[in-house]
Amino acid sequence: MTVEALADLSRRLPDLRLLTEAGDLEHYGRDWTRRWTPAPMAIALPASIEEVQGIVRWANERKVAIVPSGGRTGLSGGAVAAQGELVLSLSRMNRVLGFDVVDRTLAVQPGIALETVHGAAREHGLIYPVDFAARGSCSIGGNIATNAGGIRVIRYGNTREWIAGLKVVAGNGELLDLNRGLIKNSSGYDLRQLMIGSEGTLGIVVEATLRLTDPPPASQVMLLALPNMDALMQVFALFRAGLSLQAFEFFTDIALKHVLAHGAQRAIDGEHPYYVVTEFDAPDERAQEAAMTAFEQGVEQGLISDGVIAQSDAQAAALWRLREGITESLASHKPYKNDISVRIGAVSAFLHDIQALLSREYPHIDVVWFGHIGDGNLHINVLKPETLSDADFIAQCEHVTKLLADTLHRHGGSISAEHGIGLVKRAYLESTRSAAEIALMRGVKTVFDPNGILNPGKLFI
Numbered sequence: 329m330t331v332e333a334l335a336d337l338s339r340r341l342p343d344l345r346l347l348t349e350a351g352d353l354e355h356y357g358r359d360w361t362r363r364w365t366p367a368p369m370a371i372a373l374p375a376s377i378e379e380v381q382g383i384v385r386w387a388n389e390r391k392v393a394i395v396p397s398g399g400r401t402g403l404s405g406g407a408v409a410a411q412g413e414l415v416l417s418l419s420r421m422n423r424v425l426g427f428d429v430v431d432r433t434l435a436v437q438p439g440i441a442l443e444t445v446h447g448a449a450r451e452h453g454l455i456y457p458v459d460f461a462a463r464g465s466c467s468i469g470g471n472i473a474t475n476a477g478g479i480r481v482i483r484y485g486n487t488r489e490w491i492a493g494l495k496v497v498a499g500n501g502e503l504l505d506l507n508r509g510l511i512k513n514s515s516g517y518d519l520r521q522l523m524i525g526s527e528g529t530l531g532i533v534v535e536a537t538l539r540l541t542d543p544p545p546a547s548q549v550m551l552l553a554l555p556n557m558d559a560l561m562q563v564f565a566l567f568r569a570g571l572s573l574q575a576f577e578f579f580t581d582i583a584l585k586h587v588l589a590h591g592a593q594r595a596i597d598g599e600h601p602y603y604v605v606t607e608f609d610a611p612d613e614r615a616q617e618a619a620m621t622a623f624e625q626g627v628e629q630g631l632i633s634d635g636v637i638a639q640s641d642a643q644a645a646a647l648w649r650l651r652e653g654i655t656e657s658l659a660s661h662k663p664y665k666n667d668i669s670v671r672i673g674a675v676s677a678f679l680h681d682i683q684a685l686l687s688r689e690y691p692h693i694d695v696v697w698f699g700h701i702g703d704g705n706l707h708i709n710v711l712k713p714e715t716l717s718d719a720d721f722i723a724q725c726e727h728v729t730k731l732l733a734d735t736l737h738r739h740g741g742s743i744s745a746e747h748g749i750g751l752v753k754r755a756y757l758e759s760t761r762s763a764a765e766i767a768l769m770r771g772v773k774t775v776f777d778p779n780g781i782l783n784p785g786k787l788f789i
């Protein structure tokens with residue numbers, strides 16, 4: 329069936345690039361989760377919207393499942409193809425299509441890397457403000473599929489805020505042109521927003537119009553050492569009251585140990601349980617003094633044990649590396665990742681509850697905490713001990729995630745803050761979304777993708 333079906337696809341789309349070599353199937357069939365063995369039927373690399381439509385129409389007729397694929401830096405298995413699916417990689421559709429100086433928008437193809445978008449915006453004296461460590465390899469299409477967040481959400485919000493228009497190929501092959509860059513558009517359901525965060529289950533993004541904005545004022549980066557967990561949100565409140573924050577990120581001493589072992593430079597001496605990297609507007613002396621005042625108040629109140637402020641761009645980058653290098657420094661330990669959120673106001677109480685839970689459930693396992701604490705998003709990475717098999721380790725983590733999901737439910741939080749549900753978290757969707765919501769979501773899926781060919785098995789069990 330596969331050979332015949334692929335031959336038919338090639339007949340219909342003679343210019344379509346198709347890959348079937350084992351190495352390509354392995355490469356394109358997985359994302360950063362590494363939990364599933366890739367097994368796609370083939371990889372299609374369309375170069376145009378028409379080719380994407382042609383593939384989707386063919387898949388409908390043949391009832392072939394499609395896994396839309398961007399940079400595959402996802403951490404929830406959303407781009408995994410382990411069930412004989414066709415991977416539809418957008419990597420060849422990776423160009424800037426145009427800049428509109430009046431609208432201040434950039435039209436791009438979905439396979440473009442986030443970092444390339446940053447560069448393109450800068451060429452026009454503007455910024456695209458969504459940013460995170462995978463910027464060099466993740467793609468805008470993937471960012472849209474998961475409503476990616478990252479390190480500047482506290483100032484700029486999530487990807488959702490920056491999408492002025494989307495062209496999407498729906499599950500029946502039809503091309504939808506959603507919102508067309510309009511700022512005001514009160515004309516019924518906003519299908520553009522519905523697509524954002526839908527993880528490739530409703531449609532395939534084939535073009536995006538991104539809003540750009542003015543660059544922020546000159547900033548400073550500070551690293552703070554904190555004596556205990558309670559200090560985290562108190563320092564956040566102190567800094568937010570006195571400064572205009574661009575980022576407020578935290579990590580623990582265990583995270584620091586790993587990132588230092590991975591080549592980052594120590595910036596504060598001594599042992600401290602918690603650290604914060606914060607960046608804030610500092611265009612003039614007044615703002616810089618306000619930062620020193622907030623820092624001194626924190627020290628006087630016993631909330632801050634030590635701190636350093638970057639004196640150059642190179643130092644600022646070195647401080648950021650302590651936070652942004654964590655994911656990479658943990659990769660060899662095959663971490664099980666929880667990416668959770670609660671309201672900012674609920675963070676302190678939530679942290680207490682889960683600290684008790686995690687130290688009880690993982691008594692002899694390294695658990696690394698870090699994340700975007702200033703917007704209520706916490707990353708918990710559980711490191712696999714060498715003595716445990718992959719299967720036993722995952723089973724134990726799944727058991728704890730169930731308990732974590734119950735705790736999140738009590739605090740009104742989300743089982744996925746910014747990585748998406750994918751395959752990894754679909755068993756816990758009910759902790760965050762009510763039965764009525766999930767029923768409606770399933771209904772929406774059927775409307776957009778009647779034959780269930782778009783990323784089946786992701787998001788829902």
Ligand code: MLT
Nearest residue numbers: 461652655665699707709
């Ligand atoms: C990050 O913020 O560094 C990633 O989203 C988190 C992770 O790797 O778990």
Ligand code: ZN
Nearest residue numbers: 478699707746
């Ligand atoms: Zn993150």
